[in-house]
Amino acid sequence: MTGIQQGSTPSTNLSYVSPAPDSPWGTYLAQLDRVLPYMGDLARWSGTLSRPKRVLIVDVPVQLDNGEIVHFEGYRVQHSLSRGPGKGGIRYHPAVTLEEVMALSAWMTVKNAAVNLPFGGAKGGIRLDPRRLSAKELERVTRRYTSEIGLIIGPQRDIPAPDVNTNAQVMAWMMDTYSVNVGATTTGVVTGKPVSLGGSLGRVKATGRGVYVTGREAMRRLKIPTEGARIALQGFGNVGANAAELFAREGCKIVAVQDHGGGVYNAQGLDVRALTEHVAAHGTVAGFSGGERLESEEFWDVEAEVLIPAALEGQITEARARRLRARLVLEAANGPTVPAADDILAARGVTVLPDVICNAGGVIVSYFEWVQDFSSFFWSESEINMRLDQIITGALKHIWATAERHAISLRTGAFVVACTRVLEARNERGLYP
Ligand code: NAD
Numbered sequence: 001m002t003g004i005q006q007g008s009t010p011s012t013n014l015s016y017v018s019p020a021p022d023s024p025w026g027t028y029l030a031q032l033d034r035v036l037p038y039m040g041d042l043a044r045w046s047g048t049l050s051r052p053k054r055v056l057i058v059d060v061p062v063q064l065d066n067g068e069i070v071h072f073e074g075y076r077v078q079h080s081l082s083r084g085p086g087k088g089g090i091r092y093h094p095a096v097t098l099e100e101v102m103a104l105s106a107w108m109t110v111k112n113a114a115v116n117l118p119f120g121g122a123k124g125g126i127r128l129d130p131r132r133l134s135a136k137e138l139e140r141v142t143r144r145y146t147s148e149i150g151l152i153i154g155p156q157r158d159i160p161a162p163d164v165n166t167n168a169q170v171m172a173w174m175m176d177t178y179s180v181n182v183g184a185t186t187t188g189v190v191t192g193k194p195v196s197l198g199g200s201l202g203r204v205k206a207t208g209r210g211v212y213v214t215g216r217e218a219m220r221r222l223k224i225p226t227e228g229a230r231i232a233l234q235g236f237g238n239v240g241a242n243a244a245e246l247f248a249r250e251g252c253k254i255v256a257v258q259d260h261g262g263g264v265y266n267a268q269g270l271d272v273r274a275l276t277e278h279v280a281a282h283g284t285v286a287g288f289s290g291g292e293r294l295e296s297e298e299f300w301d302v303e304a305e306v307l308i309p310a311a312l313e314g315q316i317t318e319a320r321a322r323r324l325r326a327r328l329v330l331e332a333a334n335g336p337t338v339p340a341a342d343d344i345l346a347a348r349g350v351t352v353l354p355d356v357i358c359n360a361g362g363v364i365v366s367y368f369e370w371v372q373d374f375s376s377f378f379w380s381e382s383e384i385n386m387r388l389d390q391i392i393t394g395a396l397k398h399i400w401a402t403a404e405r406h407a408i409s410l411r412t413g414a415f416v417v418a419c420t421r422v423l424e425a426r427n428e429r430g431l432y433p
Helices: 024-033 040-048 098-114 135-149 168-182 203-221 238-249 272-282 297-301 318-323 339-347 361-375 381-406 410-429
Strands: 054-063 069-080 086-093 121-127 158-162 230-234 253-259 262-265 292-294 306-309 328-330 351-353
Touching: 024 098, 024 339, 024 410, 040 410, 054 098, 054 135, 069 086, 069 098, 069 135, 069 158, 086 098, 086 168, 086 361, 098 121, 098 361, 098 410, 121 135, 121 158, 135 168, 158 168, 158 361, 203 238, 203 306, 203 328, 203 351, 203 361, 203 381, 230 238, 238 253, 238 272, 253 272, 262 297, 297 318, 318 339, 339 351, 351 410, 361 381, 381 410
Parallel strands: 086 121, 086 158, 230 253, 230 306, 306 328, 328 351
Antiparallel strands: 054 069, 069 121, 253 262, 262 292
């Protein structure tokens, strides 16, 4: 017999990656392992979740401002297209690898299905340090990369969006390049665009808003009063800063913030608006005068009811899971908790609201943007926020009930909901030929 059998481990032996257990793809596979016992007969399709459907590696040659030609490595991975076109962001970061992009694309499959959007899962990235490139160089990189992945993206095939170090401007360049190549303005090829180019109101803040809405609901269920609740936040970019603003408005105290440049602490709560202005001016929270300096590892010892990782994967390691003081972890980042840390947190009674629901606000509003672009009919921001809140709280309720019914973690509950939907679609479509 070949292939994955019912109930067997989905671990793959792909020839092009061999992930370590705590690596992002290793983490994803371990999360998937925990779901199979709940998949019944659908488990026979689990091999479609444990390997990406399509992987594209592209060379991105670019001329720098000084005339030098350099090459970057870029990726677009379509993990699953079973429920619809691929959907997922584009990351620019010096640590991007194929294996990381594979994991991020798989989490998009799970996220899109967990909130019941008609999308598969995809992700892209280029290994580069955007801080070392000028705006013109970044534009050339973006345009060449878009042209290279143009083979497999499109409004009905796969729709990129912003992720770490990419933004509305990068999406505008991508939309323009794709449109020029196909000879027709195609706004629906990417989401997270500027509003003037078919972007959606509310998209920039949507992920942070989703973290806030799901976080507030989790706090209500865990009987953590929002008024005065202390929050420690790692990552003060698009997601972290927008979530912080909403939590602060609700009366929570953002006591600690750490980013790539350093950390700040204020037991009375940091002034989020002033911190945002500081980051806009200096590029990091480090050196903010409204708090004390926080050394890198001290961040994990901060006393707070809620911890929000909103930076990169693999931040909550086993050792940090033993130390951290929070009762609730809101996974604003993708894949911030390694599987062994998940177990430690569960044993310590710390609730983890998993990434696939906690940070789904961005892709939900991306979905709205895509729908608006198709119909060329645009909604008001209050309508968008209202629909976002409705979808994300409805999905959270369903996931929470599933987790309680099976006495499993919220993460495994979210995976059960999502993987059932993906594998049902796979089963109904059948195999070609
Ligand atoms: P961003 O580039 O706007 O911000 C990233 C933040 O992480 C910055 O504050 C940066 O300083 C910090 N950071 C980077 N390396 C760090 C390190 N080693 N230690 C501490 N902090 C570090 O990115 P973003 O869009 O806010 O994304 C943050 C996370 O949220 C990522 O995991 C991303 O995949 C996830 N996410 C983003 C969206 C979205 O709509 N942008 C949607 C869903 C999930």
